[in-house]
Amino acid sequence: MAAQVTLKRLVAVALRVGNLTFGGGDPTMAAFHREIVTRRNWLTPEQYALAFGLARVTPGTNLLAFYVAVGWRLMGWRGALATVLAATTPSAAFAVLLTHSAAAWGANRWVTSVFEALSATAVGMTVATAWLLLRPYLRGRRAWRPLVFSGGAAILALGEWLSPVQIVGLAALAGLLWGDTEGP
Amino acid sequence: MSTVLLYLILLKAVATSFSGLASLPVLRADLVEHYRVLTDAELSTAVAIGRAGPGPIGLYVVSVGYFAGGVPGACAGLLALVTPAFLIIPAISFLRGAAGRRELRGAVHGVMFAAAGLLACASLPLARSAITGPLSSSLAAASFLALALTRADTVWVVVGGAAVGLLAAWAG
Numbered sequence: 001m002a003a004q005v006t007l008k009r010l011v012a013v014a015l016r017v018g019n020l021t022f023g024g025g026d027p028t029m030a031a032f033h034r035e036i037v038t039r040r041n042w043l044t045p046e047q048y049a050l051a052f053g054l055a056r057v058t059p060g061t062n063l064l065a066f067y068v069a070v071g072w073r074l075m076g077w078r079g080a081l082a083t084v085l086a087a088t089t090p091s092a093a094f095a096v097l098l099t100h101s102a103a104a105w106g107a108n109r110w111v112t113s114v115f116e117a118l119s120a121t122a123v124g125m126t127v128a129t130a131w132l133l134l135r136p137y138l139r140g141r142r143a144w145r146p147l148v149f150s151g152g153a154a155i156l157a158l159g160e161w162l163s164p165v166q167i168v169g170l171a172a173l174a175g176l177l178w179g180d181t182e183g184p
Numbered sequence: 185m186s187t188v189l190l191y192l193i194l195l196k197a198v199a200t201s202f203s204g205l206a207s208l209p210v211l212r213a214d215l216v217e218h219y220r221v222l223t224d225a226e227l228s229t230a231v232a233i234g235r236a237g238p239g240p241i242g243l244y245v246v247s248v249g250y251f252a253g254g255v256p257g258a259c260a261g262l263l264a265l266v267t268p269a270f271l272i273i274p275a276i277s278f279l280r281g282a283a284g285r286r287e288l289r290g291a292v293h294g295v296m297f298a299a300a301g302l303l304a305c306a307s308l309p310l311a312r313s314a315i316t317g318p319l320s321s322s323l324a325a326a327s328f329l330a331l332a333l334t335r336a337d338t339v340w341v342v343v344g345g346a347a348v349g350l351l352a353a354w355a356g
Binding site: 020022024025027029049073085096100109110125130146153164174177 | 198199200201229230233234235236237238239240241242243244246247250251255258261262265266267268269270271272273275276277279288289290291292293294295296297298299300301302303304305306307308310311313314315316319320321323324325326327328329330331332335337338339341342344345346348349350352353356
């Protein structure tokens, strides 16, 4: 049984995941999926997807909008503010530290090696989250539908025919027209 | 340049973009070309720092703020990043019950499946720069398996990756 969400637990997750995941917004959102959907059941996959999708179409940095959406969905305004600050302030302080001593850090082989290793783990984490989002729906008569949507989104993004914002909008429209999908 | 003006410039750049580095052209036009409080070299360093550190690449705006205005400038950068994120609340409030409503569930599922495709795509440019040999390939595969097949805490995946990085530096 997963622990019930409290502000303290939410801040603890935001602090850990937001400030220890390297590779940018997508790996961080992937790590959040792990912590708040898979391990703690604080959000359903659908609620996570809604936060992910809306964050894509919100002006500014997608990840920060995602933090606000998750925090607000779980604990209202307090949760939104606490999540975004806990997940970003230490990273921002680290960015200032790196900026202040950019030359020294850039030349340090230990730091470089750790960053390289963390970037590689971020790749695996991101692909795993894509798989975990799809896996529960890959059964039954309509198992092909998640593959069509995700494959179509991937092709449109790789070919740079549409922006991620447009792809999310198109997927929502297509999903609305095609109706419900059999799930877990 | 005053911190308030710097905040407004950074906010304009962030709020008129939809991803981490999309604000770069606006920032360059304002801070490098117009106000001349930032050099191209500093801007490049800021982008590199945004990529190297944890969290979103958009945090390069904090580094830009620091170059342009010291610690108050960095605070202005963080505030400029956070401010537009709250625009998501009216939308998610409006759609709060969407996940449970049958007529909208298809749309939510469509977004979720597209998100999976977009995440998979996002891993490709990451992989091109991060997967450089057998060690990084093994690390990526191990982190995939740890997340896909177990309920392991992500922090242990990150700590394990960092430990392997330190071992590689020690051995190399």
